[in-house]
């Protein structure tokens with residue numbers, strides 16, 4: 516009997532999948548691969564049910580002889596180990612990353628033999644509704660909040676991009692790049708105080724109040740499913756911070772990062788060019804402990820950010836603070852620097868990891884931007900935040916458009932650099 520293999524990357528079984536199984540059964544004995552979580556988040560989205568549940572769903576389908584876990588979205592291991600006579604796949608190859616997968620399967624059938632059988636993709640209103648339900652579920656506070664902790668156990672480094680609006684949220688949510696056979700997308704989003712303030716034409720000095728900051732979170736949440744890390748500045752008064760923790764948890768935010776500064780906060784990238792005061796270890800530890808006491812859910816994280824390197828107080832001070840803040844209950848440590856090179860940050864991470872193997876480490880490589888995610892992960896970093904790049908990309912592009920219109924007294928000259936009108940009017944899908 517011939518062997519047939521098909522892979523499911525889904526949380527629900529609908530008529531499209533049943534059709535694939537029925538067509539596969541006409542060819543031989545059917546093995547179904549269930550795509551592993553880590554591959555699923557790179558290729559598509561975070562699964563809304565566990566791998567075990569997905570396996571059970573597939574096992575229950577009449578006619579399926581065997582279920583295996585497919586670890587990678589590309590089929591190399593499938594061919595090496597199973598050598599199927601037929602690979603059955605939906606014929607939806609028009610966009611990336613499907614095109615890359617198509618290429619990969621064709622390459623492998625050439626090498627190992629076997630035949631790709633394409634089944635017309637079933638897509639109707641009922642299936643579309645199911646798909647939307649899955650996405651909506653991922654966006655719900657209860658489901659979204661705990662996802663950062665899950666990601667920390669799943670990926671070498673949580674790649675986090677700054678967002679400050681619904682539109683930038685969509686970029687973080689949907690941008691996928693295909694590089695040969697590697698597929699990548701961001702894991703999480705950072706609501707930066709710098710970008711949230713700048714977007715509103717305000718300086719980054721805790722002037723934009725929490726109500727407004729929360730409104731930004733809501734705008735992002737409305738159109739995304741990925742977990743959110745909130746830049747909580749200094750956390751404000753401890754008496755206020757405890758309420759902020761509750762509100763963030765309720766909204767479904769995964770983590771807040773607060774920095775050990777006191778008084779008027781200025782952006783860290785000014786360093787010692789402006790007057791900034793670091794909070795005392797005891798004072799800041801008390802704020803963290805109060806936040807942890809106020810927290811209701813298990814999954815929310817309070818991450819302590821250390822400004823000793825920014826304020827040139829030295830490595831020993833940074834390390835002393837890190838261990839003290841972990842002792843006070845911090846769920847993670849962010850170490851910041853504004854040097855051009857990553858050396859001091861990497862040294863901090865190495866020395867921290869000598870004593871603490873588990874507490875998540877967060878790094879924001881804005882000035883030391885030559886460092887790669889892989890290098891950071893190699894030094895024990897768990898979360899890498901690209902804290903301001905989307906806003907810094909947008910401003911010069913918008914200013915350039917404004918100048919061109921002023922110079923030419925019309926908009927024709929800038930048009931070739933702009934998104935086509937057809938694209939902007941269809942960019943946001945209607946329900």
Ligand code: SPV
Pocket residue numbers: 707708709710719746782783784879881902903
């Ligand atoms: C932010 O993005 O607002 C940050 C990171 O806090 S930094 O601007 O580098 O201080």
Ligand code: MG
Pocket residue numbers: 707708709719746748
């Ligand atoms: Mg900030």
